[in-house]
Amino acid sequence: MALLTDISWSSATQIASDVAAGELSAAAVIDNALARIARLNPTLNAFTAVTAERARAKANAVDAACDRHKLPLAGVPFAVKNLFDIAGLATVAGSKINRADRPAKQDSPLIERLEAAGAVLVGALNMGEYAYDFTGENVHDGASRNPHDLTRMSGGSSGGSGTAVGAGLVPLALGSDTNGSIRVPSSFCGVFGLKPTYGRLTRTRTFPFANSLDHLGPFARTTRDLAISYDAMQGSDPADPVCTDRAPEPVTGVLARGFDGLSIAVVGGYFQRAAFPEALEALSRVAGAAGVTQEIDIPEAQRARAAAYVITATEGAALHLGRLRKQAHDFDPAVRDRLIAGAMIPASLVNKAQIFRRWYREQVLKLFERHDAILAPATPCTAPKIGQQTFLIDGVEMPLRTNVGIYTQPISFIGLPVVAVPVPLKPLPIGVQIIAAPWREDVALRVAYALEQTGAVMAPKVPKWHETAP
């Protein structure tokens, strides 16, 4: 079945509906995606592996399935950050070192769950080495590029995920978020990203970074696509001790309930002090569209960010200590030097950070007694230039690589669910975080969906460069 129209910008929801109805074949959808990836990836550098053969086989299986009409993601192409196990491929996690690993025997459960819903894996995506990154740069694979300006960063560490979805290579991608690695590339690439509650989605058969902070979640160009994929991935998993035993709590059916009855506030103080004008403009537009007038403060957010920084450094160092001892030369030097420093932090200071973490969590949860959702910038600025080393934060020149996540870290630190929504500013988009109480992804997604209906947030199409790409 040949395609009469370009579906590169179609939503996952639309593709699945058309495939389920027999108006499109999954095989044609996947051929289209593979052709677009082949044409544009040399420029964008989003993919590190393309699984064309298995994708075509899976697409044919979807087309042959009698229950195709029941599959919520029938024929939807998707790709995953290359820290997810993909059967037959080494799980490189952005590193050179892991390329020597044996190929994974089995897909990660989140891939299995998406494919059980009819989606079709088309490849693995570029990322910052071992996820210790906010830029999307990678010394081994090169930088994934921002689809809105190829000279700019995708954001990281799930850089390829942001690039692939933002550039219309796939409508759906998975990434991980330890300190902001879904929300930062969502912001820079102008797409929607969901970082669910800590423990909501299983992390089995993915390469970790900082265990007590690691989350997985989807990227998409619409809120509904986030919701449908998220619903397909929910469920317990005894293999991940962090994964919740709560029964799945589907959100797709409640998306369209609007703002009614919700108390939403904007967070000020720390979350606005260092923000560039574009971040404040985006926040203002979103607040205005949601009719939000109340501003609140999240107590000790700066200290929370500091504690997240310490726990990340030390958990990451513990994970990689053996590799640092034996293969230090094979790391990205910037990652290696951070990890070595992390290994040197005294345990007494780490325990202090974990004690503070509980106190901070209690303070923030009190805010959710009065508010259902909190709005905050996702990043302090729009996408910087690739290679840029520093930027001005609060009038002080600071290293960019470690400071892009100043607004995301205090939130993931206590595992709160967040939807990053794209505000289509010119010339570059920027994201806003919609933060909800633990296990209330439904609220964050509902607010995101309502905002999308107002037109205040949307994933903008990329400029025309791709039409002339070789």
Place this chain on the structure above:
Amino acid sequence: MPKSLDDFVEAAAATLGVPLEDAWKPAVKANLEVTLRHANMVAEFELPDDAEPAPVFKA
């Protein structure tokens, strides 16, 4: 930068069994300084002795 931190970096690397080439030392030290600054910002926040850490072990 205090000499003591240079000494600490060298001693800690040796104790941990992590190689540390001369060219890496300035960046490792700079990262350590930043992380220690963050850690001390947290540590100076006073909480009661019976405040529990976030991770909870259950037998």
